[in-house]
Amino acid sequence: xxxxxxxxxxxxxxxxxxxxxxxxxxxxxxxxxxxxxxxxxxxxxxxxxxxxxxxxxxxxxxxxxxxxxxxxxxxxxxxxxxxxxxxxxxxxxxxxxxxxxxxxxxxxxxxxxxxxxxxxxxxxxxxxxxxxxxxxxxxxxxxxxxxxxxxxxxxxxxxxxxxxxxxxxxxxxxxxxxxxxxxxxxxxxxxxxxxxxxxxxxxxxxxxxxxxxxxxxxxxxxxxxxxxxxxxxxxxxxxxxxxxxxxxxxxxxxxxxxxxxxxxxxxxxxxxxxxxxxxxxxxxxxxxxxxxxxxxxxxxxxxxxxxxxxxxxxxxxxxxxxxxxxxxxxxxxxxxxxxxxxxxxxxxxxxxxxxxxxxxxxxxxxxxxxxxxxxxxxxxxxxxxxxxxxxxxxxxxxxxxxxxxxxxxxxxxxxxxxxxxxxxxxxxxxxxxxxxxxxxxxxxxxxxxxxxxxxxxxxxxxxxxxxxxxxxxxxxxxxxxxxxxxxxxxxxxxxxxxxxxxxxxxxxxxxxxxxxxxxxxxxxxxxxxxxxxxxxxxxxxxxxxxxxxxxxxxxxxxxxxxxxxxxxxxxxxxxxxxxxxxxxxxxxxxxxxxxxxxxxxxxxxxxxxxxxxxxxxxxxxxxxxxxxxxxxxxxxxxxxxxxxxxxxxxxxxxxxxxxxxxxxxxxxxxxxxxxxxxxxxxxxxxxxxxxxxxxxxxxxxxxxxxxxxxxxxxxxxxxxxxxxxxxxxxxxxxxxxxxxxxxxxxxxxxxxxxxxxxxxx
Numbered sequence: 001x002x003x004x005x006x007x008x009x010x011x012x013x014x015x016x017x018x019x020x021x022x023x024x025x026x027x028x029x030x031x032x033x034x035x036x037x038x039x040x041x042x043x044x045x046x047x048x049x050x051x052x053x054x055x056x057x058x059x060x061x062x063x064x065x066x067x068x069x070x071x072x073x074x075x076x077x078x079x080x081x082x083x084x085x086x087x088x089x090x091x092x093x094x095x096x097x098x099x100x101x102x103x104x105x106x107x108x109x110x111x112x113x114x115x116x117x118x119x120x121x122x123x124x125x126x127x128x129x130x131x132x133x134x135x136x137x138x139x140x141x142x143x144x145x146x147x148x149x150x151x152x153x154x155x156x157x158x159x160x161x162x163x164x165x166x167x168x169x170x171x172x173x174x175x176x177x178x179x180x181x182x183x184x185x186x187x188x189x190x191x192x193x194x195x196x197x198x199x200x201x202x203x204x205x206x207x208x209x210x211x212x213x214x215x216x217x218x219x220x221x222x223x224x225x226x227x228x229x230x231x232x233x234x235x236x237x238x239x240x241x242x243x244x245x246x247x248x249x250x251x252x253x254x255x256x257x258x259x260x261x262x263x264x265x266x267x268x269x270x271x272x273x274x275x276x277x278x279x280x281x282x283x284x285x286x287x288x289x290x291x292x293x294x295x296x297x298x299x300x301x302x303x304x305x306x307x308x309x310x311x312x313x314x315x316x317x318x319x320x321x322x323x324x325x326x327x328x329x330x331x332x333x334x335x336x337x338x339x340x341x342x343x344x345x346x347x348x349x350x351x352x353x354x355x356x357x358x359x360x361x362x363x364x365x366x367x368x369x370x371x372x373x374x375x376x377x378x379x380x381x382x383x384x385x386x387x388x389x390x391x392x393x394x395x396x397x398x399x400x401x402x403x404x405x406x407x408x409x410x411x412x413x414x415x416x417x418x419x420x421x422x423x424x425x426x427x428x429x430x431x432x433x434x435x436x437x438x439x440x441x442x443x444x445x446x447x448x449x450x451x452x453x454x455x456x457x458x459x460x461x462x463x464x465x466x467x468x469x470x471x472x473x474x475x476x477x478x479x480x481x482x483x484x485x486x487x488x489x490x491x492x493x494x495x496x497x498x499x500x501x502x503x504x505x506x507x508x509x510x511x512x513x514x515x516x517x518x519x520x521x522x523x524x525x526x527x528x529x530x531x532x533x534x535x536x537x538x539x540x541x542x543x544x545x546x547x548x549x550x551x552x553x554x555x556x557x558x559x560x561x562x563x564x565x566x567x568x569x570x571x572x573x574x575x576x577x578x579x580x581x582x583x584x585x586x587x588x589x590x591x592x593x594x595x596x597x598x599x600x601x602x603x604x605x606x607x608x609x610x611x612x613x614x615x616x617x618x619x620x621x622x623x624x625x626x627x628x629x630x631x632x633x634x635x636x637x638x639x640x641x642x643x644x645x646x647x648x649x650x651x652x653x654x655x656x657x658x659x660x661x662x663x664x665x666x667x668x669x670x671x672x673x674x675x676x677x678x679x680x681x682x683x684x685x686x687x688x689x690x691x692x693x694x695x696x697x698x699x700x701x702x703x704x705x706x707x708x709x710x711x712x713x714x715x716x717x718x719x720x721x722x723x724x725x726x727x728x729x730x731x732x733x734x735x736x737x738x739x740x741x742x743x744x745x746x747x748x749x750x751x752x753x754x755x756x757x758x759x760x761x
Contacts, residue, residue, distance in 0.1 A: 006669050008317040011118040013325060015670070018102060018111035018126065024052050024677035028670060030115045031680065032122050032142070032348040035335030036149035037085075037264060038348020040679075041113070044091040044140060044156060052180065052677065055085045059268050061356070061413040062211045066420040067183040074399045076425055080411060080418035081354050082344060083188055086175040086216040087201060088262040089142070091156050092243075094168035095565060098132045105130055110347070117328040120302040121144065121295065124702050127161075134164040141204035145294060146335075147299035150263045151282055153659040155291050157257040160250055169258040172243035173222045175205045181351045183420075195276065196235040196242035200283060203242055206267075211255045215275035218262035218574055219283045222246050225254055251504050261286040271577040286605070290407045305331050306603060308722055311692055315717030322665030323692060330363045330368060336377030342384055343683055347413035351680020355385070356413045356518075359431040360683035362438035363608075364639065367445070368686040371693065371723040375446040382442055384453040388468050391415025393462060399426070401469050404534055406462030423493040427486040431469065432463050435502030437612055438618040440511060444701050447726050452517045453526035457512075461534050464512035468544045471551065479552035487565065489605035490637070491587075491595050495565040497554050500609040503562075507613065509548035510563060513541060561628050564606045569601040575631040584671055585636045603637030611643045614700065623651050638667055642687025642695075649711055658713040661691045693721055697732060707752040708732070710739040725749070730760065 005022060006029070007014040015026055018332040030041030040054040062076035093100040097282035102108055111126040121143040129135050142154040172649060175191045182188070186208070193204035198217035206212060206672035222229040233244035250256045250365040265278040286294065309327050313320040343359040343365050361381060370378040384404050385392075385408065387474075392406035395417045399407065407543055410424050410431055419425050434449050443449055452460075469665035487498035516536075529667045530536075533592045563569065582594055583589045586600060604611065606629055610622050633639050663672060666687045668680045696719070699711030710720070712730070719736035722744070727742040741760045743749055748761045 004670070007533055008321055010317055010320045011116065012336055013117070013321070016111070017303055019399075020103065022176065022614050023047075024050060025053055025671065026102040026113060026761070027054075028676050028679050030113055030122055031332075032115070032144050033122075033332035034144040034146050034149050034329075034634055035337065035341070037144060037152075037331065038332060039089065039144070040349060041115075041287055042089065043102065043124075044142070044154060045093045046088050046099050047100045047103055050092065051456065053084070053087065053177075054350060055087055055089070055177075056082055057085045057214065057264055057266060058338070058348075059356075059413075060085065060266065060284065061210060062179075062186075062188040062207050063418070064179075064183045064186065064188075064354075068420060068422075069393040072422060072426075072428065075422070076272075076417045076420060079183060079354050079420040080356070080413040080416075080419055081179055081181065081188070082346075082356065083207060084177050084179045084349060084351065085214065086173060086189065086205060088152065088173055088216050088264070089260075090172045090174060091154065091258060091260060092170035092172065093156075093158060094170070095130055095136060095160070095165050096132055096167070097135050098130050098134075098169075100128065100136070102126070117324050119299040119586035120304065121298065130643075133162075134160055134165050135161055136165075138607060141295075143295065143298050145298060147294075147297045148282065148286065150265055150269075150278075151261065151286055151294075152263045153286070153291055154260040155257060155260070157255050158250075158259070159255040160252055162252065164249065164251050167248055167256045167564060169220075169222065169246045169256070170243050171218055171258060171260050172241055173203045173216045173218055173262070174241045174265060175200055175203045175216065175456055179351055181354065183622065183637070191240045194237055194242050196237060196244065196561055198233040198235055198244065199243040200280075201235070201244060202279060203240075204275060207274075213267035213272035215265045215274060215279050216262070217265065217276075217279035217283060218260055219287060220244060220246070220258055220289065221256045222248065223259065224248060224250070226257075229256075241491075250554070259291050268485060278349065279492070283301075288699055290370065303387055307569070308724065311689070311721045312652040312714055313719045316713075316715045319662060319665060319713075319716065321671060322662065323688055325373075325669060326665055326688040329680060330685050330689075334365075334369070336369060336373055336380055339380040339383045339387070342381065345681065345683050346679035347682035349682065352678045353394075354411060354418070357409075358411060358683065359434040360639065361611075362434040363641070364683055364690070365686040366438050366441060367694070368689045370442065370445050371725070373450060373690075373724065375442075375663040375724070375727075378442055378521075379448070379451060381382045382438060382451055383455065384457055385438075387414030388412065389459055389462060395603070396466055398642065401466060403465060403469075403540075404462055405465035405469050406432070406459070407466050408432055408463075423486050424490070427484060428490070429466075429485055429493060430487060430501045430504060431465055433501070436460055436463050436508045436511060437504070445725070446614050447704065453530075454524040457515055457530055458524075458534060460512035460515055461530070461536055462747070463511045465540075467508055468547045471547050475737065477552050478550075479576070480547045480550050481552045487605045487606050488591050488603055488639075489564065489601045489632075491598070492565065492605075493596060495567070496557055497552055498565040499554055499562045499606050500564075502551050503609050503613070504554075506551045508547045509544045513545055513548075516541065545601075559628060560604070564571065564601070566630070573599050576600065576633050577631065578632055584634070586634060596667040599632045601633040603635065603640035605629070607643055607647060611646060617707065619650070626651060632734070635663070636673060638664075638673070638681035638684035639687060642665070642684065642691045643680050645691040646695040649691075649698070650709075652711070652714055654711060657691075657695055657711075658715060659714070661688070661695065664688045664691055692719065697721065699723065702752075704707050705750065705752055706730070708736045708739070708741075709754055712736055
């Protein structure tokens with residue numbers, strides 16, 4: 001861990017002191033977003049030191065041609081890239097004609113950066129001495145509006161405090177942007193139009209290949225000691241940049257401030273011929289409202305979010321800061337208002353992993369959004385996959401599957417597979433299971449069955465068809481086997497009979513057949529439509545069921561456990577605790593060959609199945625498998641600690657559950673994996689919420705009732721959370737003496753607590 005410069009605070013992420021070596025890590029940690037767009041916490045002013053500049057627009061991507069040494073049939077043609085979009089935050093600051101640049105200043109004092117999670121803004125302040133001897137105090141505040149999702153706002157204040165100075169603000173827009181992770185160093189954007197005058201500027205550009213059109217816009221106002229300045233801006237144009245220069249002589253101790261209103265209009269939401277007009281309309285409303293009113297609206301919007309989604313922890317500030325950071329980032333990344341969007345593993349904090357959607361959404365994120373928002377938000381995430389069903393069928397066809405079998409992509413923006421690692425693209429097929437499980441989980445929690453006859457059953461049929469075709473009958477085992485896969489544990493490639501994959505394949509078929517019967521009995525019109533569309537026959541259903549009933553599940557009689565895959569026990573079974581700490585993390589110290597031959601597990605694999613299907617096993621079985629597999633797990637995936645925390649809590653191992661919770665909640669804040677500069681682990685953050693609500697709170701849904709088995713870490717005095725269960729807001733308050741349940745919107749709810757029925761009203 002090397003992130004100890006982050007100050008513990010219940011509602012803010014705070015950095016005190018300026019260090020060049022941690023700039024890029026802070027750019028990730030202090031990122032902001034509003035669901036439609038987001039940006040890393042880059043400085044507005046010029047910074048010539050090491051930096052990772054990044055601004056991103058939801059839904060806009062580039063198909064970067066796949067780069068591999070040996071092309072394989074069925075290989076994805078491109079790797080989808082979340083694009084680094086034109087930069088609108090830039091404000092060059094000149095002081096007596098010298099550029100303000102923290103990398104080249106004589107010294108920087110009293111540097112403080114704050115991400116205020118309660119109110120939804122990023123602030124920064126510092127005192128700097130320039131090479132010309134001028135000393136300045138700078139205060140900056142910016143936010144991305146939740147109320148106006150195409151708008152961002154910056155308030156940039158400069159106060160010279162050792163002499164008078166000529167201050168020049170140069171707000172600019174820059175479309176000459178590239179991605180750090182491009183395969184071929186392509187230029188992803190083409191600039192087509194620039195307009196600028198003394199008050200406002202516009203750059204129109206579009207993505208190559210995908211032809212998304214974007215207008216990046218800005219308008220600024222200048223203030224001296226809080227009073228609007230009459231200084232007239234001087235416009236300027238470059239090849240891919242427009243700027244406006246404001247020059248003012250400022251007496252010592254006086255404050256010159258620039259308020260910049262800017263953002264993006266896109267062809268996702270407007271006709272491409274109307275982007276500038278749409279931008280002008282946004283700017284007019286923003287200027288009329290003013291910075292303070294927009295900030296007030298921002299605070300109100302975040303107050304509403306926190307009212308439902310907050311988890312309050314008393315007695316442990318680091319734990320409190322961790323969970324709120326995770327909840328904040330999740331709400332910044334996805335608001336649920338646009339079914340075309342999804343949740344990327346890095347959100348708006350970086351470019352790694354390229355595409356927008358992994359199985360993380362279904363496995364980890366949907367529970368959070370179901371419980372903390374209106375169920376329509378989670379339904380939109382399911383609709384996103386239904387809308388991509390035809391592409392999933394095409395993806396399967398490219399790999400040789402037929403008859404409407406679907407393989408959902410590992411990484412996607414538009415439904416096409418766009419991951420360029422063979423062991424992931426071809427082998428990590430368990431992702432199909434997570435899609436089906438999310439449908440089951442959504443119905444189990446919300447009680448809304450309507451999704452299944454309307455959309456979900458078609459998805460389940462296509463997934464079941466895939467599993468039937470992917471299985472191979474082994475005459476030696478007299479069972480169906482699934483060969484050549486990668487399970488959730490990506491430190492094992494091309495294995496046979498990964499238990500999790502085989503088990504979820506069996507379950508997917510059984511669940512599809514179960515729902516076919518239910519829809520036939522209760523939704524006859526939908527059933528007729530679906531059968532006609534899918535051309536499903538009873539013969540095919542029987543064939544699917546035969547595979548599910550006879551699937552092979554590897555098992556060790558010696559250890560009385562299911563084996564992660566065939567041959568797992570052939571490895572040299574050295575436990576993680578016996579590894580030299582200098583070898584950790586192993587993915588940064590060992591060759592891939594050595595990792596593949598080791599017993600070390602990147603993330604919950606067999607235990608992922610025991611988490612999903614806990615209701616299929618008894619506590620003794622869960623404990624036996626946890627005790628066997630956890631000692632070999634290195635937790636080098638962000639998705640791993642939360643699952644283990646939940647299971648440790650179930651097994652009454654609260655010290656272990658708390659340690660895993662702290663790791664998942666502070667994975668980025670404490671930089672456990674030494675990679676936070678690349679961006680934050682957004683999708684795993686939902687697992688942090690699960691660690692508390694499902695782990696410590698013990699929340700489950702069984703037989704259409706909420707169940708709780710409350711526990712509390714000894715490090716905490718108390719904690720509380722809310723869940724929206726079938727449109728009833730239940731508040732849960734837990735301390736060492738008791739647990740209190742209350743309904744916030746009236747009515748009555750019967751729940752089960754530690755096996756006993758409790759009426760809540």
